[in-house]
Amino acid sequence: xxxxxxxxxxxxxxxxxxxxxxxxxxxxxxxxxxxxxxxxxxxxxxxxxxxxxxxxxxxxxxxxxxxxxxxxxxxxxxxxxxxxxxxxxxxxxxxxxxxxxxxxxxxxxxxxxxxxxxxxxxxxxxxxxxxxxxxxxxxxxxxxxxxxxxxxxxxxxxxxxxxxxxxxxxxxxxxxxxxxxxxxxxxxxxxxxxxxxxxxxxxxxxxxxxxxxxxxxxxxxxxxxxxxxxxxxxxxxxxxxxxxxxxxxxxxxxxxxxxxxxxxxxxxxxxxxxxxxxxxxxxxxxxxxxxx
Numbered sequence: 234x235x236x237x238x239x240x241x242x243x244x245x246x247x248x249x250x251x252x253x254x255x256x257x258x259x260x261x262x263x264x265x266x267x268x269x270x271x272x273x274x275x276x277x278x279x280x281x282x283x284x285x286x287x288x289x290x291x292x293x294x295x296x297x298x299x300x301x302x303x304x305x306x307x308x309x310x311x312x313x314x315x316x317x318x319x320x321x322x323x324x325x326x327x328x329x330x331x332x333x334x335x336x337x338x339x340x341x342x343x344x345x346x347x348x349x350x351x352x353x354x355x356x357x358x359x360x361x362x363x364x365x366x367x368x369x370x371x372x373x374x375x376x377x378x379x380x381x382x383x384x385x386x387x388x389x390x391x392x393x394x395x396x397x398x399x400x401x402x403x404x405x406x407x408x409x410x411x412x413x414x415x416x417x418x419x420x421x422x423x424x425x426x427x428x429x430x431x432x433x434x435x436x437x438x439x440x441x442x443x444x445x446x447x448x449x450x451x452x453x454x455x456x457x458x459x460x461x462x463x464x465x466x467x468x469x470x471x472x473x474x475x476x477x478x479x480x481x482x483x484x485x486x487x488x489x490x491x492x493x494x495x496x497x498x499x500x501x502x503x504x505x506x507x508x509x510x511x512x513x514x515x516x517x518x519x520x521x522x523x524x525x
Contacts, residue, residue, distance in 0.1 A: 238288045238318055239445040240461045243453040247417040248425070250453060251285040252409040252445035258284070258320060258468035259395055259406040265468075265507050268327040270397040271339045272307060277395035278341070278373040279312040280320050281408040284466040286352075287314030296355040303371065305346025306331065311504070318466035321505040339397065342371030350376050352384065374408070381412065388413040388422075390429050394436035405439040409448055421456065428452050470506035477501050477510045478520060486524045493517050 238253040259277035262268070268276060279299055286297045298313045306329045312322030334340045348368050355361040364384030369375050374393040381389035393408035411429070413422060429452065432438075438448055449458060481489065481499065492499055499512040512520070 234444070236466045237445065238285055238464045238466050239449060240288055240464065241449055241453070241458060242461060243456040243458045244417055244421045245457055247414050247421065248411065248453065248456065249414065250409065250411045250449055250458075251288060252407070252448045253281055253285050253466065254405075254407040254439060254445055255281045255284060255466060256403050256406045256439075258466060260403040261468040262322065263401075263403055266323055266327045268324060269330050270401055271331060271341060271344045272324045272327045272329050273397055273401070273403060274339045274395040275307060275310060275341045275344055275373065276312070276322055276324050277403065277406045278393040278408070279310050280322050280468065281393050281395075281406060282373065282377055282391065282410075283312045283314035283322070284318045284320045285408065285410050287316055287318045287320065288464050288466075290316040290354070290356065292316060292357055294357060298351075298353045298355075300351045300353070301345060301348060301368070301373075301376075302351075303345035303348030303368065305344050305348075305371070307344040307346075309348075310345075313505075318464050319469045319471075320466065321468060321470045323504045341373065345371040345373075347371075350380060352380060377410075390425070392429075392432075392435045394434055394439070396436040396440060405436045407435050407439050407445065407448075409435065409445070409452070411452065424456065425452070470503060470508070472503040472506060472508060474510055477503075481512070481517070481520050482524045484524075486521060489517060489521045489524055493521065 236255050236257045241250045263273045283299050295316045301310045308325035310324050314320040329344050331340055331343055351365045353361050353363045366380050366383055369379045374391040377391040381387045389412045391410050396405040398404040497514045501510045
């Protein structure tokens with residue numbers, strides 16, 4: 234099954250909902266970054282969340298970036314998504330290996346530890362919007378649920394899951410975000426809470442063969458669920474040699490001269506996709522002519 238996100242409404246427009254299957258993009262991230270199982274699970278949950286949050290944005294050039302900094306051995310995660318649900322991301326320490334919480338349950342919160350989550354939205358304003366919260370659990374879904382209430386005043390329920398197979402490949406990945414809009418009734422809220430308390434884990438549902446449509450049907454099927462559209466999502470990086478050249482030029486003449494004098498070359502690494510960009514002394518001198 235290809236990765237995609239479903240966007241929907243329910244409750245006569247008083248609920249908006251998103252559900253995603255993201256196995257392929259999480260697998261690609263695992264291959265790019267050679268992540269351990271627990272690092273794959275943490276990164277996969279963040280990538281899935283950012284893909285759905287990307288699908289909420291209106292403008293073609295809008296970007297959302299999620300960052301976690303923690304005191305645990307994983308240290309941190311950075312992911313980014315655009316309005317076309319193209320995502321990229323990395324973990325600070327991809328080799329983390331800690332005991333499972335219990336058999337079959339990776340300890341994502343233990344890998345992350347105490348810390349904070351930041352959400353930065355670049356939607357074409359003069360300054361990007363930024364919200365920051367202390368981590369509630371480090372399990373990511375609960376932290377995002379808290380973020381939406383605290384920073385965006387939008388009561389939400391977030392479910393995220395990554396199932397890592399015995400060979401460390403990604404067996405399933407996906408999630409959902411359900412958000413209550415101001416005109417949601419108390420009856421609707423109670424029914425939704427009850428439903429969310431009894432629904433199986435996202436990865437269990439996906440492993441049973443359930444689709445994002447099925448998951449939303451299970452949660453909102455008797456609440457006037459309307460599927461609006463289906464959007465593809467993928468792991469992809471927009472880095473390029475041209476962008477790296479611009480970055481080198483932007484550090485200024487003094488810094489470039491120092492690199493040329495001391496190193497005679499430059500090797501730059503993209504954290505998001507692992508690509509390496511090598512520049513010879515001659516190429517650096519050409520860039521120096523363009524620098525201010």
